[in-house]
Amino acid sequence: MVTRVWYAVPTQVSKVPTTASLGNGIWELEQEEIVLLTELGSGQFGVVHLGKWNGQYDVAIKMIREGAMSEDEFTEEAQTMMKLNHPKLVRLYGVCSKSYPIYLVTEYMPNGCLLSYLRSHGKELQLLQLLEICYDICDAMTFLESCQFIHRDLAARNCLVDSNLTVKVSDFGMTRYVLDDLYVTSLGTKFPVKWSAPEVFHYTKFSSKSYVWAFGILMWEVFTLGKQPYKLYDNMQVIEKVSQGYRLYRPQLVSDIIHQIMYNCWHELPEKRPAFYQLLSFFEALREDNRA
Known part of the structure; x- marks a missing residue:
């Protein structure tokens, strides 16, 4: 059990x-x-x-x-x-x-911010628990996707952990409702560069697929137990390197199949990235395999 x-x-x-x-x-x-x-x-x-x-x-x-x-x-x-x-x-x-x-x-979420939790307790977690974290977040994002909401600030720092260690998405300050799955902001809008897809930092175009990219970064945060993405680079360097095809390194805890999913989330073309409902099915199957 x-x-x-x-x-x-x-x-x-x-x-x-x-x-x-x-x-x-x-x-x-x-x-x-x-x-x-x-x-x-x-x-x-x-x-x-x-x-x-x-x-x-x-x-x-x-x-x-x-x-x-x-x-x-x-x-x-x-x-x-x-x-x-x-x-x-x-x-x-x-x-x-x-x-x-x-x-x-x-x-009230007694165990606080997911990022802090990963850094404090990550070494106590097994692979199944890390998969459960990704599943919980993907479940929330699949729901938002179905309601035509885009979060625009998906990251481990904006997820919270309850007393049963279920992870929930929080911080709705940047969430927007979009009829056509595309939200274009005015120039000068602030956004978290290191979690942003190329179409966001080049054209400030947000869609559910741009937050599939952010989910890939969040997966990386989970499987590195809370490390900072692109730690050695400032925002301008990240924009330059990602535009040239650079992607985050493979975390030590990540299997080939999970790493491939991360890379699929980071496809340069939004339409080539998986939808959240597809990612949810993947994590559902993967966690069942790890329970067996």
């Missing part, structure tokens, strides 16, 4: 509310219902706290860092999360938008 708990979790798993408890489309929470506890982390746009909701539920509360982004941008992230409901996406419980700062209240 295989269990998803890969090593003992020292903290007791808290009760988890369901989104349905908020009522039919009612996402506004009262700030008085939320008690802020410890700070979990901070980034360019905001700070995240562990908190208690209604005195019983552990939640994560994201707040805007003053002056870092507009309230409209922050609200847009909440509206995106409201439209998306999947077991491998971090769940939104509600927002506190009637007073400043605005709170975005989501499920």
Whole structure:
């Protein structure tokens, strides 16, 4: 029998509310219902706290860092999360938008950021667990692909690990809905170069296939246990080298077949890269083979 708990979790798993408890489309929470506890982390746009909701539920509360982004941008992230409901996406419980700062209240993921987790605990993980991580993320991305959403910032740093070590995709601040699977930004738009496909850094064209490329980079992060891609190169050097056909080296833990999948994700032509649903089938078969 295989269990998803890969090593003992020292903290007791808290009760988890369901989104349905908020009522039919009612996402506004009262700030008085939320008690802020410890700070979990901070980034360019905001700070995240562990908190208690209604005195019983552990939640994560994201707040805007003053002056870092507009309230409209922050609200847009909440509206995106409201439209998306999947077991491998971090769940939104509600927002506190009637007073400043605005709170975005989501499920709490006790084991934190996947990148940090890989660096701290990666050597404890077996091949099957690494495959499970890739499967979880691919499952989420297949769902987003089917809903015509593109994430635009897929990386290990933007995935979180729950108490059962299920991995979920988070950070929806750059997610966009696209009718024709193509989103073209204005010049000057910021994007993570080392996770970006050639059509992104040359033409700022985003599609589900450009995030298949990013998924290939994320696979590399997983199988190197959290190493930094293109560590020896700055962004301009990465653009030059990738444009010339350079690709990341094969991680030591990667088999021939997994390495081939990585390379397929990094095909120069977007239409030659696999779709997420095809990658999901691959990982489903591969993890079953490794369970046998």
